[in-house]
Amino acid sequence: MSRLRVGVVGVGMISQVEHIPNLLRLGELFELVGVADPSRISRQFVTDTHGIANFETVDQLFDQRLDAVVIGSPDPLHHEQVLAALAVGLHVFCEKPLCYSLAEIAEIVAARDAARKIMQVGYMKRFDPSYRLALASLPGTSSTLRAVSVEVNDPDAWPFIAHQPYRRGTDIPKDMIAAVAAKQKRQVEQAIGVPFTDLAFRGFTGAYSSALIHDVNAVHGLLDALGVPDGEIVGAQIFANGDGGQGAVKLLDGQALWTMTHLTVPKLADYKERITLFFDDASLELEFPSPWLNHHPTRLTVTTSHGHTLSKKDLRAGYAEAFVEEMRGFWAAIVNGDPVVNPPEHAARDQALLLGLTRRHLATGPFD
Incomplete structure (x- = not known):
């Protein structure tokens, strides 16, 4: 079984309450390398609570040896952060809404295809x-x-x-x-x-x-x-x-x-x-x-x-739990080649x- 090295971008409510604990719970599938957030208060709280490394910027997190990234940042940042992750060869899970405009989603689809990576949107239902x-x-x-x-x-x-x-x-x-x-x-x-x-x-x-x-x-x-x-x-x-x-x-x-x-x-x-x-x-x-x-x-x-x-x-x-199962699905799409349940085309x-x-x-x- 392949264990993926993953980082989390954005440590607001959805990441602190759901994604970070769930990735840690799925330790046989993921190694949570670190988190990135401009808030020192939030990222240090995650470090103090879970013992995870924290970084102030996305670039600092991406400098770590990662296979994938989970993006839970504010909605207006999704487009640029997804593109940045794909550009450095990472598989990407991004919370909804992926983007506001169809043109931005089309750019992500093209970048995903060029990078030949998995891109999954966070529709846990x-x-x-x-x-x-x-x-x-x-x-x-x-x-x-x-x-x-x-x-x-x-x-x-x-x-x-x-x-x-x-x-x-x-x-x-x-x-x-x-x-x-x-x-x-x-x-x-x-x-x-x-x-x-x-x-x-x-x-x-x-x-x-x-x-x-x-x-x-x-x-x-x-x-x-x-x-x-x-x-x-x-x-x-x-x-x-x-x-x-x-x-x-x-x-x-x-x-x-x-x-x-x-x-x-x-x-x-x-x-x-x-x-x-x-x-x-x-x-x-x-x-x-x-x-x-x-x-x-x-x-x-x-x-x-x-x-x-x-x-x-x-x-x-x-x-x-649907939030846990969607991370299993993300892992299975990357490692086993399972169909992506929520691709950007759905978004x-x-x-x-x-x-x-x-x-x-x-x-x-x-x-x-």
């Missing part, structure tokens, strides 16, 4: 045991599909990580924060391609690209399993100061409708996330726990009706839909 079981348990076909519903209310991470060792980096220089914010604004301008409002900016970077993107990717996988092609956007709204994002997509020339809503409810310590597929005589529902609650199984329920008799069947495929498809929703929102105006 594809590795959820219940999600994988759902793909094999669909109770209908494309000809009987009537609707797809996505509903999410989310307080953000705070209720679910209070028990976790985590240290926020409060020492990032203000000029560096301002530079990243300016970079993000330029990237969004390029991606959307039309004038946008502050509300649209917040909704696109937040509710859509940071949150709902997970469900978009998961639904795309379910629709692929049914053989349902991409549909037509028929509605979109960004609301709640950008904390809410909604969309509607017509499928199969109007035979079915896909609706989706994500809302951050910042002071309500309650998380609900449901993806439901409705068929003529059955439904399938995935109810996800907060992603920060490891080893809490997603509930998979198939409901059928035979005349007046209603039946509900709960299916469970185990307690494996381009997801981002194209979210960009379309944002443009639809801008074209109609808030609640027109």
Whole structure:
């Protein structure tokens, strides 16, 4: 078994709570060489907690003898850091969203192909045991599909990580924060391609690209399993100061409708996330726990009706953690040549839909 030498770029919440502990847990597959982050507070906390070397810059980390890198840095830095990693011959795992624009994703695809390396995007739901079981348990076909519903209310991470060792980096220089914010604004301008409002900016970077993107990717996988092609956007709204994002997509020339809503409810310590597929005589529902609650199984329920008799069947495929399994998948793609479950091409498809929703929102105006 080949053990890969890996580094982590960005030691914010996702890396401290998930990626670093999970890579260490998978010690037979990965040797975690070091982490890089401009925050001395955060990177030293990781060193003190886990005994891992830390570096201030990405270049310093890349100077170590690495096979692969996991990128969990702020979203506007993904594009340049993925390209830099591929340029020095590293396999790359990058958190979502991979990039805001389709042009930037296309550059990454070209760089990946030129480097002949693995590039995987962090959509952990594809590795959820219940999600994988759902793909094999669909109770209908494309000809009987009537609707797809996505509903999410989310307080953000705070209720679910209070028990976790985590240290926020409060020492990032203000000029560096301002530079990243300016970079993000330029990237969004390029991606959307039309004038946008502050509300649209917040909704696109937040509710859509940071949150709902997970469900978009998961639904795309379910629709692929049914053989349902991409549909037509028929509605979109960004609301709640950008904390809410909604969309509607017509499928199969109007035979079915896909609706989706994500809302951050910042002071309500309650998380609900449901993806439901409705068929003529059955439904399938995935109810996800907060992603920060490891080893809490997603509930998979198939409901059928035979005349007046209603039946509900709960299916469970185990307690494996999706965040851990996606790292196993990354390793297997590199070492065994297994198919990459979430390549950048998937990210381009997801981002194209979210960009379309944002443009639809801008074209109609808030609640027109």
